[in-house]
Amino acid sequence: MKKISAVVALIAVAAFSATAFAAVPNGEAIFKEKCAACHPDGGNIINPKETLKGLKNTKIILAKIRAGGNGMTKFDAKTVSDADAKAVAEYIIKTFKK
Numbered sequence: 026m027k028k029i030s031a032v033v034a035l036i037a038v039a040a041f042s043a044t045a046f047a048a049v050p051n052g053e054a055i056f057k058e059k060c061a062a063c064h065p066d067g068g069n070i071i072n073p074k075e076t077l078k079g080l081k082n083t084k085i086i087l088a089k090i091r092a093g094g095n096g097m098t099k100f101d102a103k104t105v106s107d108a109d110a111k112a113v114a115e116y117i118i119k120t121f122k123k
């Protein structure tokens with residue numbers, strides 16, 4: 026009996042971590058797919074003054090993703106989910122410091 030419940034517990038843990046892993050959005054991958062065309066290396070090919078370097082505030086990045094404007098694509102929640110947008114914002118803050 027003990028063995029069986031241990032095996033069941035193991036399977037449950039394995040299944041849980043697999044879903045948990047899949048559910049964590051990869052900020053870098055999303056950035057490369059949706060943002061890097063205009064913001065290569067955190068720069069800005071359309072408006073070189075508006076780079077992504079030195080940004081510190083997640084909320085400002087999230088707002089820009091949703092609002093777009095002045096040459097930037099507007100991304101709605103279907104294109105970039107809230108979780109993805111947050112992951113991208115965190116990736117930008119930790120990657121493009123200067």
Ligand code: HEC
Nearest residue numbers: 059060063071072075076086089090094095096097098113
């Ligand atoms: C079609 C080109 C394009 C794409 C794609 C694009 N951007 Fe932008 N982005 C711009 C332009 C142009 C600006 C400057 C807009 C302005 O002056 O208001 C900008 C500005 C920004 C800013 C504000 C920078 C600052 O210094 O305040 C952030 C943050 C940003 N983009 C993030 C993103 C993210 C995240 C993505 C991907 C989900 C993305 N952008 C995709 C063109 C783009």
